[in-house]
Amino acid sequence: AQTVTQSQxxxxxxxxxxxxxxxxxxxxESDYYLFWYKQPPSRQMILVIRQEAYKQxxxxxxxxxVNFQKAAKSFSLKISDSQLGDAAMYFCAYLTxxxxxxxxxxxxxxxxP
Amino acid sequence: EAxxxxxxxxxxxxxxxxxxxxxxxxxxxxxMYWYQQDPGMELHLIHYSYGVNSTEKGDLSSxxxxxxxxxxxxxxxxxxARPSHTSQYLCASSEGCCYGYTFGSGTRLTVV
Numbered sequence: 001a002q003t004v005t006q007s008q009x010x011x012x013x014x015x016x017x018x019x020x021x022x023x024x025x026x027x028x029e030s031d032y033y034l035f036w037y038k039q040p041p042s043r044q045m046i047l048v049i050r051q052e053a054y055k056q057x058x059x060x061x062x063x064x065x066v067n068f069q070k071a072a073k074s075f076s077l078k079i080s081d082s083q084l085g086d087a088a089m090y091f092c093a094y095l096t097x098x099x100x101x102x103x104x105x106x107x108x109x110x111x112x113p
Numbered sequence: 114e115a116x117x118x119x120x121x122x123x124x125x126x127x128x129x130x131x132x133x134x135x136x137x138x139x140x141x142x143x144x145m146y147w148y149q150q151d152p153g154m155e156l157h158l159i160h161y162s163y164g165v166n167s168t169e170k171g172d173l174s175s176x177x178x179x180x181x182x183x184x185x186x187x188x189x190x191x192x193x194a195r196p197s198h199t200s201q202y203l204c205a206s207s208e209g210c211c212y213g214y215t216f217g218s219g220t221r222l223t224v225v
Contacts, residue, residue, distance in 0.1 A: 033211050039154075045203065045216040052211070089154055099144070099210060103156040 002027045004094050004104035012110040013082045020067075021077045021107045023092030030054075033095040036066070036077045037103075040088040048090070051075065079109075087111045116140045119204050119217035126194055126224055134189045134220045136204035145187040146214065149173060150201040162187055194224040 003026045013019035025034070032053045039045040051059045051068050058066050063083075067076045079086055092104040117138040126132055138145065147160040148171075158171030162181040176198070177191050187206075191198055201221045205214035 033213075035213050037213075037216075044218045047213045047215075050213055091156070093213075095211060095213075100158065100161070101214060106154045108154075 002029075002094055002096055002102050004092055004102050006090075006092055006104040006107050008107045009105070010108045010110070012112055013079070013086075014112050015082055015084060017082055018078060018080045019082055019109065021079075021090050021092075021109065023075045023077070023104055025073050025075065025092070025094050025104075027073065027094065029097055032097065034066075034068070034075045035093040035095070035101070036064070036075075037091040037093060038086075038088045039091065039106075040085075045091070049077065082111050084111050084113065117204060117206055117215050117217040119202075119220050121220060122218060123221050124223070126222070128193075128195055128224055130194050130224075132191050132194055132222070134202055134204075134222070136187045136189070136217055137185050138187075138206045138215070138217075139185065140206060140208070140215065141184060142206035142208055142215075143184065144207045144209070145181070146205045146207075147171070147177075147179060147187070147189050148203040148205065149175065150203055150219070152200075156203065160189065194222075196224045198222060199224050 005024045034051045036048040038048045049061045063080045065078045089106045094102045120135045143164045145162045148156045157173035159175040160179040162168045203219045204217040
């Protein structure tokens with residue numbers, strides 16, 4: 001069965017600095033999709049970025065980018081120029097071949113002014 | 114602006130009461146999901162539906178039930194609420210394979 005691990009329960013970053021959130025996963029599938037979701041306090045969870053496993057190019061969305069290492073089964077999220085609004089819980093997620101999403105336990109990110 | 118709506122946003126209810134958490138989406142998505150989010154923030158799939166009249170239990174055993182009579186509506190019902198049901202419940206939908214989920218704002222349920 002697929003699993004998703006986020007080894008950093010909490011992280012903090014200074015405003016305007018860069019932070020990287022780690023995610024590893026375990027799977028025997030060759031084609032799959034990976035996601036990062038953001039859940040601000042008491043607010044709606046939103047999709048931050050999506051990566052297709054068959055694409056070697058790392059996905060980028062404005063200040064958010066990923067480092068996808070398929071062989072290592074690693075999918076880290078880099079947030080550049082951190083802003084106060086980036087403070088949230090971040091979930092790494094894996095889409096299985098039977099169309100279910102498995103979420104990691106989350107990383108709580110604090111942004112220090 | 115959210116295209117998936119959950120009501121109520123917060124609910125405090127007594128033990129033994131029957132409750133229904135509402136979830137509606139305006140995107141025409143066939144696939145809908147209910148997740149339970151515990152205090153440690155982990156998400157657990159409790160129910161899902163791939164279309165009208167199709168419902169399945171998720172990975173986490175739940176005493177709740179769901180129905181899918183219309184594409185846009187996926188309510189979750191607890192026949193007899195207990196304090197162990199205290200949690201946040203998130204509804205989500207997806208367009209199909211591979212695009213990720215759209216989530217509602219959640220219902221934070223407290224059973225006293």
